[in-house]
Amino acid sequence: MEWPFLGSEALAAGLLNRYQLATRYDAVYRNVYVPSGQSLTPVQKAHAAWLWSHRRATIVGVSAAAMHGAKWIDARLPAELNQRSQHKTSGIVLRNDTLTPEEVTVVRGLPVTTPTRTAFDLGRRAGRTLAVIRVDALLQVTPLKLSAVAALIECHRGARGLEQLREVIKLADAGAESPQETRTRLVLTDAGLRPSHTQINVYDRLGHVARIDMGWPEWNVGVEYDGEQHWSDPATRAADIDRQARLEALSWRIIRVSAEILRYRPHTIVERVRAALRQAGAIV
Template sequence: MSVSSATICCVTDIVRGSEALSTGALTRGVLRSRYRRLLPDVYMPATTAPTLMDRIHAASIWSRGQGVIAGRAAAALHGARWIGDDAPIEMIRRFPRPPHGIIVRNESIEPDEICSVDGVQVTTPQRTAFDLARHHPRVEAVICLDDLARATGVEIDEVQALADRYPSARLLDHARDTVNLMDGGSRTPAVTRVRLILRKHWPMVPRAGVRVGSAAWGFVDLGYEDLKIAIDVKDMDGVDLFVKLPYGSEYRPEITHKIRYSKEFGWILVVLHRQSTFGEVLGRVGLALDQQGYERRRGGTQRN
């Protein structure tokens, strides 16, 4: 499969400089004064800061449509939201000395592991997940995997089946273990981090996107359904969980209401925030285990 390296890209008028000059679309003066260089011979208007999508399309133009966008950049093309604009563009193809900002991997890839998104050649969600699990640190990889699963619906079994094609792939066992941690129900990177902390410390697997009761707003970020422990990870700093009162402070009204609502159904709601530490997560959830009548121990729990 090949993608045309058109002179002008539809994202924000990204151009191959030599082609724009040869066709008369731009003059050297305009290219020099009004455009910024993203990659060798690839430019975009200087008035706009490049986004991740701009840089992805620029990389595709630079490769003349022969490189396959992979990794985090591929996840972003498939709809993942938690990828920074400054993330390196990963690409599968043999290129000598790729420019700064592009990571090229000379790896095997089958035709059915490639698709096209917005005119760009990109790995399928299944291959994208496999590459993320192999080439990135575990926590960073699972954050991307959760986001990719949310955006595409890719399943763990699909990725593991693709991994069967590459029995001699580097870090294959690590990749398989990482893929098994994927959960598309995670709402934010902070939820994923909390989930990984809990899974590392206790064998019980918290499920993302659990519903407490029947109310539409009764969903919580994570939950141990058998234990009736719910966990919400607020996308705010710890201090913002509370409101100041003349006699001290207490949870924000909506948090207090949800705690009381959960209690009506026999659940304990643990409220965390995006900066909750490892110790805070284990301490707060461990206390909930105690309150629900479970004896805490590393490696498991048991009913008192």
């Protein structure tokens, strides 16, 4: 049986009996069931919360981002709905915002805020870095236009967090392919070294050499965030060494960033990038 589902509807339709419902399924919200022991993805959690609302609410916030296909959403976060209701339940955050018809669309048959409205909401929340990460994620998977988000500011002048949202719009970039790439870019931007390009394709006479996370192709300086597999997996490590050699043969200077450097020594990233740019002839 498809899930999540409303227990009362399944019983009324004769799809299962009360014993089966009690022994084979878990209630994630009141009257909303999934198979026992099943962990819900953010999309499934959003669907379950919408069923809990008696199919009346609009899916918003991180739940809307998940519905649009955004990555990097913590499955432990509560579902988010927009509904004018005083009834609350554990595991669901209820918003009470005014949404215009143009700010709501349908995804997988469910009412969801548009990518523009979703970015407008997530970009205003406390925590500039996380806000940029979430807007970056929406830019990656939807036709979101930052100019459209800016236009919403004029329509909702009294909303909270607009000052931060204006900054987030300036900082967001569709080229970020992970939260750590966004964090790396922000470290450089805050130091006055915002990369001029993201996802830079580099070629030699034999063809494609690499795609660099971010950098300055005009100076042949690139910055790469390397996840754990780049340091721990022998095959990946060997491929990285060959790739680095080919890039250096094309006069590229590559600054590699690890989780440890990004978290504890961000100044090291700035120092190395600034030195590489100066060596290339840039005035920074």
